[in-house]
Amino acid sequence: MKIDGVTIEDTFAEAFTMRVARLIITGRNAKWAREAAVKLTGFATSVIGCKCEAGIERELAVDETPDGRPGVSVLFLTQDKQSLPEQLIVRIGQTVLTCPTTACFDGLPEAPDRLAVGKALRVFGDGFQSSKVIGGKRYWRLPVMEGEFLIEETFGMQKGVGGGNFLILAQDADAALAAAEAAVVAMTNIRGVILPFPGGVVRSGSKVGSQRYKNMIATTNDVFDPTLRAITASQVPAGVNSVLEIVLDGTDAPAIEAVMRAGIRAACRPGVVAITAGNYGGKLGPHHFYLQKILA
Amino acid sequence: MVLTLATAPTHPLVADCIAADRFASLGARDIGQLPVTHGGRRARLGDFFTVTGERSATLRIAGDLAKVEGIGAGMAGGDLVVDGSVGRDLGRAMAGGRIDVQGSAGENAGGAPPGAARGMTGGEIVIRGDAGAQAGAAARRGLIVVTGDAGPQAGRGMIAGTVVVFGRAAPGAGRFLKRGSIVALGAIDRLATFRYACTYRPPHLLLLLRYLRARYQLAIGDPQITGRYERYSGDLAELGKGEILQWVAE
Numbered sequence: 001m002k003i004d005g006v007t008i009e010d011t012f013a014e015a016f017t018m019r020v021a022r023l024i025i026t027g028r029n030a031k032w033a034r035e036a037a038v039k040l041t042g043f044a045t046s047v048i049g050c051k052c053e054a055g056i057e058r059e060l061a062v063d064e065t066p067d068g069r070p071g072v073s074v075l076f077l078t079q080d081k082q083s084l085p086e087q088l089i090v091r092i093g094q095t096v097l098t099c100p101t102t103a104c105f106d107g108l109p110e111a112p113d114r115l116a117v118g119k120a121l122r123v124f125g126d127g128f129q130s131s132k133v134i135g136g137k138r139y140w141r142l143p144v145m146e147g148e149f150l151i152e153e154t155f156g157m158q159k160g161v162g163g164g165n166f167l168i169l170a171q172d173a174d175a176a177l178a179a180a181e182a183a184v185v186a187m188t189n190i191r192g193v194i195l196p197f198p199g200g201v202v203r204s205g206s207k208v209g210s211q212r213y214k215n216m217i218a219t220t221n222d223v224f225d226p227t228l229r230a231i232t233a234s235q236v237p238a239g240v241n242s243v244l245e246i247v248l249d250g251t252d253a254p255a256i257e258a259v260m261r262a263g264i265r266a267a268c269r270p271g272v273v274a275i276t277a278g279n280y281g282g283k284l285g286p287h288h289f290y291l292q293k294i295l296a
Numbered sequence: 297m298v299l300t301l302a303t304a305p306t307h308p309l310v311a312d313c314i315a316a317d318r319f320a321s322l323g324a325r326d327i328g329q330l331p332v333t334h335g336g337r338r339a340r341l342g343d344f345f346t347v348t349g350e351r352s353a354t355l356r357i358a359g360d361l362a363k364v365e366g367i368g369a370g371m372a373g374g375d376l377v378v379d380g381s382v383g384r385d386l387g388r389a390m391a392g393g394r395i396d397v398q399g400s401a402g403e404n405a406g407g408a409p410p411g412a413a414r415g416m417t418g419g420e421i422v423i424r425g426d427a428g429a430q431a432g433a434a435a436r437r438g439l440i441v442v443t444g445d446a447g448p449q450a451g452r453g454m455i456a457g458t459v460v461v462f463g464r465a466a467p468g469a470g471r472f473l474k475r476g477s478i479v480a481l482g483a484i485d486r487l488a489t490f491r492y493a494c495t496y497r498p499p500h501l502l503l504l505l506r507y508l509r510a511r512y513q514l515a516i517g518d519p520q521i522t523g524r525y526e527r528y529s530g531d532l533a534e535l536g537k538g539e540i541l542q543w544v545a546e
Contacts, residue, residue, distance in 0.1 A: 067502040132477075134507050
């Protein structure tokens with residue numbers, strides 16, 4: 001299959017089932033909501049080293065938020081049920097609670113699995129906190145030096161999908177970056193999906209384990225490193241001198257598919273030779289996103 | 297289901313059997329047999345009311361109910377809509393559900409039964425008129441909204457919960473308040489045992505007032521929703537963790 005002269009490899013992206021929460025962070029204005037969200041989702045690129053993956057899903061207008069203020073929705077994913085509340089409590093406590101004017105609400109109200117995040121954070125109020133039930137939901141009011149921090153008592157948790165991906169194989173680094181940037185623009189601000197890496201792009205795709213170091217759980221994806229073409233079982237086609245990866249997480253497989261479709265189409269630009277995807281032979285992750293099927 | 301007052305009571309009619317959740321599982325005949333007290337004498341609900349409509353979690357009551365007391369007492373769920381004013385003890389010790397009164401209410405709305413330590417423990421009461429004395433007295437949880445004026449000692453002895461008064465709150469509001477909030481959108485005669493804390497924009501009022509506007513179509517303007525409020529802590533003669541939030545400006 002070719003799109004605008006770019007080869008779409010007959011392969012698939014292999015993704016994993018994760019646990020996901022959606023947070024709605026509001027602020028006096030969009031700037032402060034964004035400030036909190038950026039800090040909250042910092043150092044949350046991969047569960048390999050960060051224990052969680054998180055990103056800004058989209059910016060919310062005032063008519064989309066519980067308190068009628070500008071907001072940002074964030075998706076937060078972990079590999080298991082236990083670590084999601086742990087990560088949320090630590091991170092919200094250090095980034096959203098501390099950020100001027102913000103409040104924090106649950107973005108998955110229908111999810112039956114509830115995480116008592118606000119309930120845990122309430123003790124920062126040292127006994128001066130109070131709760132209010134509004135419209136059947138309980139909120140905690142924590143006194144802070146600025147005034148009050150408001151947080152919903154529980155947050156929903158559901159199964160999500162982590163590790164959707166595709167690789168952009170380009171003639172040079174400039175073309176790869178331009179294609180990746182175009183893809184990210186097409187994949188950003190869409191409900192149900194985040195791109196957890198810096199600017200949405202990964203330059204250091206990894207393989208499981210190591211050929212040389214026993215204690216490494218992930219090392220460089222040498223078969224896609226152009227500089228190692230001559231000394232590995234390289235999968236870098238002729239004429240390709242730079243490879244970038246787009247990794248995406250989401251609330252469900254259809255959302256991942258839709259955003260992959262938009263991103264791959266946007267990445268098919270001059271200078272790009274092929275689009276492929278990372279997988280482990282289909283043995284590790286239950287979600288397989290076949291590129292040609294998605295784009296058909 | 298609609299309950300219509302067919303025979304006007306000549307004395308106070310204590311009808312604390314009327315509750316949306318209770319009626320949801322009863323037929324018209326059973327409802328008519330429920331006990332009431334008229335002028336201190338035993339009677340049946342069917343002596344005064346007619347019942348129409350199918351079983352439902354939403355109950356509407358029509359007629360001049362100013363002498364009917366205890367409507368919604370102990371209610372734990374469902375919706376109860378009253379077309380007009382009601383007597384005392386509206387939603388007394390209710391635990392859940394919603395009561396929407398299209399008129400005024402007598403004393404002790406959402407309050408406690410005689411001798412009991414706790415008033416309402418959950419649910420919402422909206423009074424689209426004035427409330428008598430001690431609205432929300434000893435409430436442990438829940439919400440009472442008075443779109444008109446509130447009588448003396450609104451929220452007396454509240455343990456928690458919220459009373460919102462759009463009009464004037466008469467003297468004694470929040471007396472013996474332990475926790476809980478009295479939100480005054482109009483004038484309020486504050487006790488000396490409430491101490492000024494600060495002027496700020498309480499974030500939970502953004503939610504609460506927007507919710508009331510959307511859920512009950514109450515006339516709440518943006519200046520009240522996003523405005524600044526003076527916070528007074530009290531009652532300092534009690535635990536002192538309650539508050540009066542008085543709207544001051546946009």
